[in-house]
Amino acid sequence: MRFCDVTLSYTETSGGIRTYIDAKRDYLLEHTNHHHVLIVPGHHDEVEEHDRCTIHRIASPTLPGCEPYRFFWRPDKIRQALDQSAPDVVELGSFYVAPWPVFGYRKDRQAAGHPTVVGGYFHTDIAEAYVGQPMRHAFGEWNDAIEWLGDRLAELTEKGAEKYVGSVFDHCDLRMASSPKQAARLVDHNVPEVHVVPLGVDLQRFTPDRRSQEVHRAMGVPDNDLALIYAGRLDVEKHVELLVDAVELLPDDMRPHLILVGEGPLRGKLEKRAKENGRTLVLPYEDDPDRFANLLASADLYVTAGPTETFGLSVLEAQASGLPVVGVEAGALVERVPSELGALGPVDDARAFADNIQQVAPNRQELGRNARRHVEQHFGWDSTFRKLLGLYDDALASHGLPAAKRAATGAVAHP
Structure with a gap:
């Protein structure tokens, strides 16, 4: 079984999302027979493979003012990486360019008789953190009238971002958030059936x-x-x-x-x-x-x-x-x-x-x-990934992958 993460939030200086992905990869290698695939923006196109792990880096420009973060801008390159690595499960951590080649890949794979599941994990409240809050901050540095106008514009653009993100999650087979409060935020985006999958911590390292x-x-x-x-x-x-x-x-x-x-x-x-x-x-x-x-x-x-x-x-x-x-x-x-x-x-x-x-x-x-x-x-990573893999296992079953085949490929090899 091949699990894939697609995200732009994976750089040399990334925080929580990289920690989550690294912990997931370590869990898959230690506790299952799965292969982990990572698709991220990079300085140039390259593929790195080692020990049941594959990293596809896609040449992408940097986000202005947010270096070293880069943004996907070539959906065809994402699709090429997916076709090349052929994952059975794809988890979205980025919600603008990335979802559409992922959904197209799933459609074609399923048409060819290969059950494929797409999950969306709500790592970042994009509408609030990157749309509403920055706009309010920018307008708030002026006078009261401009601040009022900024609040109204921020509210409108934030609602638009919520609608878009909600539509992306609506196309996913699984929708996940790290806490009840964030699950409720997705409900605000009109996203149904959100599973709470809390993150964890390495208790041996952080002590x-x-x-x-x-x-x-x-x-x-x-x-x-x-x-x-x-x-x-x-x-x-x-x-x-x-x-x-x-x-x-x-x-x-x-x-x-x-x-x-x-x-x-x-x-x-x-x-x-x-x-x-x-x-x-x-x-x-x-x-x-x-x-x-x-x-x-x-x-x-x-x-x-x-x-x-x-x-x-x-x-x-x-x-x-x-x-x-x-x-x-x-x-x-x-x-x-x-x-x-x-x-x-x-x-x-x-x-x-x-x-x-x-x-x-x-x-x-x-x-x-x-x-x-x-x-x-x-909190602990083992419980996080046992729950996560269980959800994906159930989703694959509902898409027609028999239990015997899932077991043979390692899909149910987690404890």
Whole structure:
């Protein structure tokens, strides 16, 4: 059996979606006989094959202002990669150019007598994060009248994006979201029958046992000072500048240090502010997962201000590392951060965010222990992929692939 992921959110500096795909590939290799195929944009056309894994990179231009991300623009190249790799299951992680060659591939495969299933996973709330929020932000920097106009235009364009994304998911055989709240967002898009498939975390890698005072000091934080850490894209939709605003409002006696780990278009601006306030350090994206786990475990609090998270995988990794979380009461953070694991406040309110840091910091050890226990009890990649493969197995069965054939090809080889 061949499983395929098609996404543009897989680069050297990607976050949660790449983590999910890498974990899926590792699970397939370790627990099944399946082959994994990945189709992504790249600098040039190339095919890489190793150990039941195939990566098709399709020459694609970069997204302006979002380098190194690239966007698909040649549907014929996507179709060519699909025909060449012949997957039985295709999971969509990108929803503009990519779906249509995928749906065409499914139609032709099924006509030829090969049951084929397409799944859509709601990793990113495109309508809100990349349409509505940026437009509101741009118009909000003017006067009240322009801000009102921006809100109306954002609402209209966001509704249009919701309608389009909903139509893509409606064409899928399976529709999945990482949380009940995100499943409800898809229902807002008029998408029926959404399955909740929570993401997971590597509990052996992300653990409080990795805490190191040496790493704490290497981040520029003296032993008794407070290390606040954020890991993710340094971009407008993540509201990263608010974290800097909040840290600048903290009293000197807290001795706060903000560590920002990642890449993105705001990096230069954040580095400038770091030099000015002396409380912020901007580190590059950490591509070594063990070194990244060491950074998380050696900090004291995890902070994030993005209101449009669909799951918050980085939050889960921080909690597994024994960190309480300070965030905003929006998106997936409402589900990820109950009061016994940290504190949430209003969106875009630096004063309230700083107050929550002051509230959580004295209790960080107890809250951090709670966070670790919570993740141990409720999250883990094995349960994620057992459920995911079970859903695909049922979908293939409904498309006419007999159980004996599914077993022979490894379709039911998962535990």
